Amino acid sequence: MTSHVIADPNTTPATQPTRGGWDTLSANLTAEAPPIADREDLIVTIAPRAAHGHPAVFFPDHAAIEIDGDLLTIDPRTARPDRLADRARYPAVWGAFTHECAHAQHSRWDPPPVANPAVVEAAMLLEESRIEAAQLRRRPDDRHWLRASATEIIIGDIGGPNAAKTLPATDYAAAHTAALLLARVDGGVLDRAECGPAAAAAEKILGTAKLEALQAIWQAAHNTGDEDAARMLDLGQQWLDLVGPDPHADPDPNSILSAAISEAIANIRKAVNGEPVPVDPADAAREAARLAGTLATAAQQAARQVFAKTDSTRKTRAPYPKERSAARVLARALSTASQRERAVVKSTSMVPPGRLRMRGAMAREAQRAAGAIPTAEPFTRTTRRATPIPPLRVGIACDVSSSMSEYAAPVASAAWIIAQAAELATMPADTATVTFGYSVTPITYPGTAPTRVTEFTCPDGEHALGPAIDALDGALGLSRTENTRLLVIISDGCYWSAARREAQKRIDRLRAAGCAVLWLTPDDDDRDPLPNTTVHVIGDPATTAAAIAKAAVTAVRHA
Numbered sequence: 001m002t003s004h005v006i007a008d009p010n011t012t013p014a015t016q017p018t019r020g021g022w023d024t025l026s027a028n029l030t031a032e033a034p035p036i037a038d039r040e041d042l043i044v045t046i047a048p049r050a051a052h053g054h055p056a057v058f059f060p061d062h063a064a065i066e067i068d069g070d071l072l073t074i075d076p077r078t079a080r081p082d083r084l085a086d087r088a089r090y091p092a093v094w095g096a097f098t099h100e101c102a103h104a105q106h107s108r109w110d111p112p113p114v115a116n117p118a119v120v121e122a123a124m125l126l127e128e129s130r131i132e133a134a135q136l137r138r139r140p141d142d143r144h145w146l147r148a149s150a151t152e153i154i155i156g157d158i159g160g161p162n163a164a165k166t167l168p169a170t171d172y173a174a175a176h177t178a179a180l181l182l183a184r185v186d187g188g189v190l191d192r193a194e195c196g197p198a199a200a201a202a203e204k205i206l207g208t209a210k211l212e213a214l215q216a217i218w219q220a221a222h223n224t225g226d227e228d229a230a231r232m233l234d235l236g237q238q239w240l241d242l243v244g245p246d247p248h249a250d251p252d253p254n255s256i257l258s259a260a261i262s263e264a265i266a267n268i269r270k271a272v273n274g275e276p277v278p279v280d281p282a283d284a285a286r287e288a289a290r291l292a293g294t295l296a297t298a299a300q301q302a303a304r305q306v307f308a309k310t311d312s313t314r315k316t317r318a319p320y321p322k323e324r325s326a327a328r329v330l331a332r333a334l335s336t337a338s339q340r341e342r343a344v345v346k347s348t349s350m351v352p353p354g355r356l357r358m359r360g361a362m363a364r365e366a367q368r369a370a371g372a373i374p375t376a377e378p379f380t381r382t383t384r385r386a387t388p389i390p391p392l393r394v395g396i397a398c399d400v401s402s403s404m405s406e407y408a409a410p411v412a413s414a415a416w417i418i419a420q421a422a423e424l425a426t427m428p429a430d431t432a433t434v435t436f437g438y439s440v441t442p443i444t445y446p447g448t449a450p451t452r453v454t455e456f457t458c459p460d461g462e463h464a465l466g467p468a469i470d471a472l473d474g475a476l477g478l479s480r481t482e483n484t485r486l487l488v489i490i491s492d493g494c495y496w497s498a499a500r501r502e503a504q505k506r507i508d509r510l511r512a513a514g515c516a517v518l519w520l521t522p523d524d525d526d527r528d529p530l531p532n533t534t535v536h537v538i539g540d541p542a543t544t545a546a547a548i549a550k551a552a553v554t555a556v557r558h559a
Helices: 022-037 091-106 117-138 140-158 161-165 171-180 182-186 196-206 208-222 229-243 256-274 281-307 321-338 358-369 402-424 465-476 497-512 541-557
Strands: 043-047 056-059 064-068 343-349 379-385 392-399 429-436 440-444 484-490 516-522 534-538
Touching: 022 043, 022 064, 022 091, 056 091, 064 091, 091 117, 091 140, 117 140, 117 171, 117 182, 117 208, 117 229, 140 161, 140 171, 140 256, 161 256, 171 182, 171 196, 171 208, 171 229, 171 256, 182 196, 182 208, 196 208, 196 256, 208 229, 281 440, 281 465, 321 402, 321 541, 392 402, 392 465, 392 541, 402 429, 402 440, 402 484, 402 516, 402 541, 429 465, 440 465, 465 484, 465 497, 484 497, 484 541, 497 516, 516 541, 534 541
Parallel strands: 043 064, 392 429, 392 484, 484 516, 516 534
Antiparallel strands: 056 064, 343 379, 429 440
């Protein structure tokens, strides 16, 4: 076994090739090293046949990382390592780069020249899993990439593919394999199940007691400090005492250890290939912003289409006295709920107005007497400022399928009451109401207080709830966090699966944006409200307006 850390100052890194895009890729990897290694001085070189026979190596005396470009299966001129998604095209290379960055940050101990080479070799074997465990404690998201390169690094540390296929079943080889595979399980890089074949073979060769003793050594290494050379050499000596020196046994193509390694390597590769690539936070933010913009544009377009309609076929009537009274009561309740205690702000100043503090006055006189520029502020005053109230936005969507016919009149009444209360309340408020069936039709319009109650019937058999939510969102800004928002859906929820899916997407999006969603449903056995809503069962349709008003007041009170 040879180390990934080349401490010989006389061994120099390879020079960057100037053709084929290797120099550009080397420069790009150098630019990506600081956040991964948490140091600014590293120089990275990737080139074919570099890294002294390893996938990658680290030169501590030169602050350099070298990567074997033969591992790169793409044209280096097309690589964009600054993009996380692009790294998925060469995960083993990026993982080897991450591994060497871990060495650059955590391999900070140097063996003395007089140290036993066999002890140093054992200590450096333990160092491989130690630095990866330390890297994961510092940067947990690097796990995917360390796993992706683990097979290449492990095979390289065994001696290459041919050596891995003919590894003799000796104590030394079994311990070496355990340190490369099983120690990475305890370090959090590999999973226990995928390394099961190697664990079984190592236990069969070494015996349970010796394997447990070796495990205690590498676990102790994982808890050793980056600069504790004495401790690492002591653990190396313990390892050598248990395992002994390399017996240099003849290759054995039928070794159980070789078969176990092959199976474990295959398990790891299969598991890594099935794992999702970590999402770049910057890419996720850009995609979220793009999606939010697209959805907002679609909602605004839906609002323009819906609220541009006027349905002259629907009957209107004058509001009843009890509806006028209910609107005034709700307006007062909204105004009361919106009242906040004035914020108290205390400040100091050099001059009045304010209350004179003797300690401040004495400090100011002392400063003046000493010939210093007076900075003490002896006057204090208290001011009270009004706390701004977020505007209230209430959108109401009523199902006009035939099963909701007895709710048509109460909802028409509730829509007028809510719109009128928003007009009368002292707090800024806006409401809109639509019906949804085969299509979406407005009942009350945003920014207006209707003088008459618009009546409607429930003749439809479809449920366009998704477009209804879009229209209300676009008109009222239900997904905008600066508002106090409430979406009210009045329906039994008995929809076709496609309509449910589309409506659920919109509800989940509004809930994620902080919009409250109240679902009013009839008290019958067929009701099936959508998830992620606050469900209120209404036994008497006449209580619809009261239920909506209570929800609106609660939303304002807790804004």
